[in-house]
Amino acid sequence: MQHSAIVGASAAGVSAAIAMRSHGYDGRITVIDRDPHPPYERPPLSKLADRTLRPIAPPGRFAELDIELRLGIEVHGVDPVSRTLHLDASDSLRVDALLLSTGVAARRLTVPGSSLSHVLVLRDASDAALLADRLSAGGPLVVVGAGFIGLEIAALARERGLDVTVVEVGARPLQNLDERIGLRALELHQDRGVRFVLGRTVERFEGVGAVEEVVLDDGTRIPAATVVVGVGVEPRTELARAIGVRTDGQGIAVDAYGRTDVSWVYAAGDVASQPHPQLVAGPGRIEHWDVALKHGTAVGATMAGHPTAFTETPYVWSDQFGLTFQMFGRPRTTDELVMRPDSTSKSYLGFWLRDEVVVAVCGLDRPRDVGAARRLVQLPVGAHRDALADGGIELRALIKTMTRG
Structure with missing residues (x-):
């Protein structure tokens, strides 16, 4: 029996597994993820109030489709010759095909004090639980970065009555979009009491054990009981590189069907550097939930023997106030x-x-x-x-x- 493994129980990984079954793949499918929680949607994490994770698929769906979930398990290495994944506790899996849907990791600041308690990032359920605790403890909150994640967290905190300051190196929020969009976002947040410090970077965090102040490059000091850093992400390409799969400056290089330059390895979702029709400047990552879901579906169909190129129009949304x-x-x-x-x-x-x-x-x-x-x-x-x-x-x-x- 053929055995396909998927590393990453993300939107892309789960949708790929389901698509493989819907396209007639009758081999073994194993989905592996270091996160112990059943596969959940990540966009709601920045708005998580009751700690209830929203499942990507109904809990019984995986058993119904005979998809094995190996959760809370780390892939420590891969033998590309025997196509063997080395897992925790000397466990291993021999596979015929491998999908890497490992996603991205939050980029952290490397300034002094960045290891202090209550300096947080937000990528998974454990991060969201820590953030929920800190918001319940009260402010002041400092958000570093005025992208969508930073703005969503700022809005959530203000709605809870916290004192919120957003520090952004650019001249406005949403720096990658048109100036008018960024200025409208700035006005929306300022009207609701969010303070912005623009054109500045963080020089260090100070505190005894836990963060107490954020010190900027111009010497400005901002009190902080909690800091959330939202300054971008890095693709998780370690396994791909260990196998010898080609990566580029964006992530794991794939063709329009999610195939890498190693015949038995595929990649989908945020980690994939793909040649999409809307990426006219060349291949790149498209880091949106809807895209990951649909990209995984297309790559899953390809892995099941029905080559499917992903060409759908990218879609993104963000909830604020x-x-x-x-x-x-x-x-x-x-x-x-x-x-x-x-x-x-x-x-x-x-x-x-x-x-x-x-x-x-x-x-x-x-x-x-x-x-x-x-x-x-x-x-x-x-x-x-x-x-x-x-x-x-x-x-x-x-x-x-x-x-x-």
Whole structure:
């Protein structure tokens, strides 16, 4: 009997296992993860209040599909000649195919004091439990990094009444998106009492045993009972490199079907550097939950003997202060953003144009409009920027006109 192992019970790993079964794979499937919890969704972790983890699949689904879960187990090494995974307690598994869905690790600051208690990151359930304890203990809270994770944690803490300061090296939040999006995020948070220190970096953390102050590069001191560091991630490529699989600056290099340059090894999800149609500058990672889920499904189909390229439009969302930001597509910094004229810090809709074609759409608290406008990205179609920016033209009528034919 053929045996396929999946390292990483992530969205990509679980969806791949399920897809293998749905495409007729009748061999043994083993999913291995160092996390002891049954596979759970990670996006809700930044909003976790009751400590209830949301399962990726119903608990009985794995037994129903004869998918073996080996949880709380570490893969310590791989023998690429015999295709053997070396696990804890001298245990090992001989496999015929291997999927690496190992994801990414939170990047930590290496400044003095970074090992003090209550300097946290957020990637898994244990991190979320620590954060929940610290939020219950009260502030002040300092968040380092104003990306989506940092902003979500800041919003959650403010909703609980904590004193919150966000430190960001860039000139605004969401530095990788258009300036107007970042400034609207800044206004939204400031209106609710979040303080921002922009254009500064952390020089050190100070405290006796536990963090008490954050010291910035200009000497500014910010009191802190808890610090959450959200300054990016690093792909977990250690196993791939141990096998001899090619990696690049982004992650594990794969083709459109999730295949690596080692015939029996595949990769999916956040760790995969993939050649997606929307990554016009070359292969790269797409670190979004929805993408990982669908990428895993495509790679699982390929592993089951039904080669499937992943080409779906990337989708990302973020919940802050009861409002949901959504984006379809992957804009580049050189793309032109056209906003609808009724846009505010609490509700907006925008379109990114590249060579007069809509390549991405985003919105805050506009789910119906974003859902309708995604058609412009999926086709894609040429656009008239003046019409997109004209509040006198009803959006759905405009989209219908643009997609006609």
